[in-house]
Amino acid sequence: MTWAIVIHGGAGGYARAMPADLEAAYRAALRAALDVGAAILNDGGAALDAVQAAVCAMEDDPLFNAGRGAVFTAEGENVHDASVMDGAQRRAGAVAGVRRIRNPIAAARAVMDRTRHVLLVGDGAERLAEAEGCAMVEPAWFFTETRWRDLEKALAKRGTAIPPRPAGAPAPAPASPLAEGKGTVGAVARDSAGHLAAATSTGGQTGVAMGRVGDSPIIGAGTYAEDGVGAVSASGTGEYFIRLSIARRICALVELSGLSVEAAAEAVIGKELAAMGGDGGVIAIGPSGEGVCRFNTRVMFRGRVSAGGAAQVAVFNDEAF
Numbered sequence: 374m375t376w377a378i379v380i381h382g383g384a385g386g387y388a389r390a391m392p393a394d395l396e397a398a399y400r401a402a403l404r405a406a407l408d409v410g411a412a413i414l415n416d417g418g419a420a421l422d423a424v425q426a427a428v429c430a431m432e433d434d435p436l437f438n439a440g441r442g443a444v445f446t447a448e449g450e451n452v453h454d455a456s457v458m459d460g461a462q463r464r465a466g467a468v469a470g471v472r473r474i475r476n477p478i479a480a481a482r483a484v485m486d487r488t489r490h491v492l493l494v495g496d497g498a499e500r501l502a503e504a505e506g507c508a509m510v511e512p513a514w515f516f517t518e519t520r521w522r523d524l525e526k527a528l529a530k531r532g533t534a535i536p537p538r539p540a541g542a543p544a545p546a547p548a549s550p551l552a553e554g555k556g557t558v559g560a561v562a563r564d565s566a567g568h569l570a571a572a573t574s575t576g577g578q579t580g581v582a583m584g585r586v587g588d589s590p591i592i593g594a595g596t597y598a599e600d601g602v603g604a605v606s607a608s609g610t611g612e613y614f615i616r617l618s619i620a621r622r623i624c625a626l627v628e629l630s631g632l633s634v635e636a637a638a639e640a641v642i643g644k645e646l647a648a649m650g651g652d653g654g655v656i657a658i659g660p661s662g663e664g665v666c667r668f669n670t671r672v673m674f675r676g677r678v679s680a681g682g683a684a685q686v687a688v689f690n691d692e693a694f
């Protein structure tokens with residue numbers, strides 16, 4: 374196999390039957406993001422660029438909980454986390470708690486390429502992103518009615534006061550249904566030179582406390598890549614993914630126990646995460662480009678394609694891959 378890419382648009386539940394047009398929209402959006410990454414790899418581009426571009430496409434699509442379409446914290450804000458890792462040299466970059474960077478994954482890449490650091494948070498991350506030419510937007514740019522309604526519902530259930538609509542948000546409008554999943558996005562790839570990379574971006578989880586950081590910007594938890602071993606991007610309740618160092622743990626099982634990425638993902642998601650009561654899943658790719666997805670929720674939006682093969686997208690847990 375020369376090149377290969379796997380992407381995800383988040384793991385989660387979906388209590389009701391998903392309306393057919395919504396399911397079709399998710400499949401089309403996954404396919405579009407997959408095509409963006411595949412085109413780069415097919416032209417001989419780097420795995421790192423392919424994962425960034427695929428994630429960027431999903432950040433711009435309000436169907437997903439990353440970039441535009443991000444969920445709201447309990448205080449009614451869209452706060453973003455993202456990370457990227459280059460398996461060739463195990464370089465990594467991440468941002469957390471950012472509010473004005475249109476594509477948080479581009480800022481994570483800037484942290485990796487342009488600083489001595491791995492993780493920048495809040496104002497410092499935004500300043501770096503701006504200085505490095507990342508597109509900056511007003512917080513209201515990320516607003517979607519559907520995610521706002523999700524917050525209202527979540528806070529009403531808890532009996533907590535609903536914060537005022539964010540400054541600059543459009544007037545209340547009918548909300549189109551969105552997957553009640555979590556919608557974090559991610560990508561893992563192997564390029565024709567054999568290098569691996571992983572990237573993840575999220576708006577976090579609905580109604581979390583101000584200052585909460587999940588697994589997505591934590592290298593080793595939500596994202597990990599190491600040439601010759603594997604690359605992983607996760608989605609799910611981040612606290613479990615941090616406690617289990619899931620992305621690194623899957624790669625460690627491959628490296629130290631000789632498991633395939635598929636068997637390693639099964640051991641960690643199917644057994645350990647489940648035993649802890651955690652929910653979510655991962656996409657992973659092995660050194661020769663074998664791409665897998667393992668999750669314990671009803672839905673995980675996902676897609677994969679490799680050189681010369683047909684693209685596949687899937688949504689539900691009873692679909693192959």
Ligand code: ASP
Binds near residue numbers: 555575587612
């Ligand atoms: N893992 C993300 C977080 O905890 C959310 C998700 O993937 O649904 O922030």
